[in-house]
Amino acid sequence: MGQVFSDTSKKDDNEDSMYRSFTEYFKKIKVENKIISPETIQSIELNLKKGNMQETNTVIMTALKNIDSVPINIAVTGESGAGKSSFINALRGVKDDEKDAAEVGVTETTMKITPYKHPRIKNLDIWDLPGVGTLKFPPKDYLKEVEFQKYDFFIIVSATRFTKHEIDLAKIITLMKKNYYFVRTKVDSDLDNEKKCKARTFDQEKVLQQIRSSYLDTFRNNKIDEPLIFLISNHNLRDYDFPALMDTLIKDLPVQKRHNFMLSLSNITEAAIDRKYSSSKQFIWLEAFKEGALATIPVLNTIQGSDMEKLEATLYHYQVLFGVDDESLKVIAKNSQVPIEKLKEKLKSHSLLENKEEETLRKMLLKYLEKFASATGGPLATGLYFGKTFYFHHLFLDIVTEDAKVLLRETYSKD
Structure with a gap:
């Protein structure tokens, strides 16, 4: 009986942490930048507070589907x-x-x-x-x-x-x-x-x-x-x-159309890049809450071959959205008359996964987790873990966003 009580308490604490993390995160975002409606946020908060993870999952899945398809x-x-x-x-x-x-x-x-x-x-x-x-x-x-x-x-x-x-x-x-x-x-x-x-x-x-x-x-x-x-x-x-x-x-x-429109913006100012970053970050959090919290510390998980393929696809996805993929670099190199190799030397994301040793990735993730926790007071501060995918998404998004700003400065410094 004691074990059941302990497990139940742990589950309640975990759900309470998810509720507080979700509420605190979306409270910080300006109304005009939110990618889900106040009604959807309220519904998610209510279901998290009740510990109704199945309904939470349904509400978030519907919201994400609308964003992707509308x-x-x-x-x-x-x-x-x-x-x-x-x-x-x-x-x-x-x-x-x-x-x-x-x-x-x-x-x-x-x-x-x-x-x-x-x-x-x-x-x-x-x-x-x-x-x-x-x-x-x-x-x-x-x-x-x-x-x-x-x-x-x-x-x-x-x-x-x-x-x-x-x-x-x-x-x-x-x-x-x-x-x-x-x-x-x-x-x-x-x-x-x-x-x-x-x-x-x-x-x-x-x-x-x-x-x-x-x-x-x-x-x-x-x-x-x-x-x-x-x-x-x-x-x-x-x-x-x-x-x-x-x-x-x-x-x-309409709020459900903001995310994709923000992602469509050209990288003409750092403010435009920051808007894309903020919108993408919200999307990552919603995906994480949809999947629910995992009870294991992500850095201790093994990185499998299939994980590496997913990580490469995730990194490429952000590179395309932020215009730092190979095709985008070819256009920039042609317009700025700078060799593409020279542009890549200034960017971090293109060499990020060149060394695919698991130990290297684990160290990289651990370093980022420490930075993430101290900067945001986020999930790690409350003992809440979303698994390694959540943190790698954040890591890749941060690096690609900085690459986009480096390219922006490089491009306009020649004007």
């Missing part, structure tokens, strides 16, 4: 010459001259709906829509023709001014209970021209404000509430309003 559809429309194709390529993290890029520099206007898949995120599609002014029916019929209900939001692109057609389209989109965003491209060209004409009095911030104000005047004159206007350059995404546009889209998307 489609994200972005509609981009605008007149010919507005830089719409280059903008679509920018959203996909694809150069204009790469394979499967949206074709740029085409004089004729797009007359059909064309979907473009994101190269890394399988459920993210960006749709190139015909400009509303090119078709022979009003905006309301235009939305029916393009099946407006399937899009999460509309981005209306212009390089000069927004026409009455596009403003009327925005009004109808609002009536249809959808979000839209106005994007003004090619502001770098405007600034260059202004600088050439008025070299002595040129003021970049003043010119940008003048562009923004001219649009706001147009909206006021057409009796439309002042929308957010994002001034961008398709070829200099770090500059101007492109990062702010991405932040806005993430905030406005």
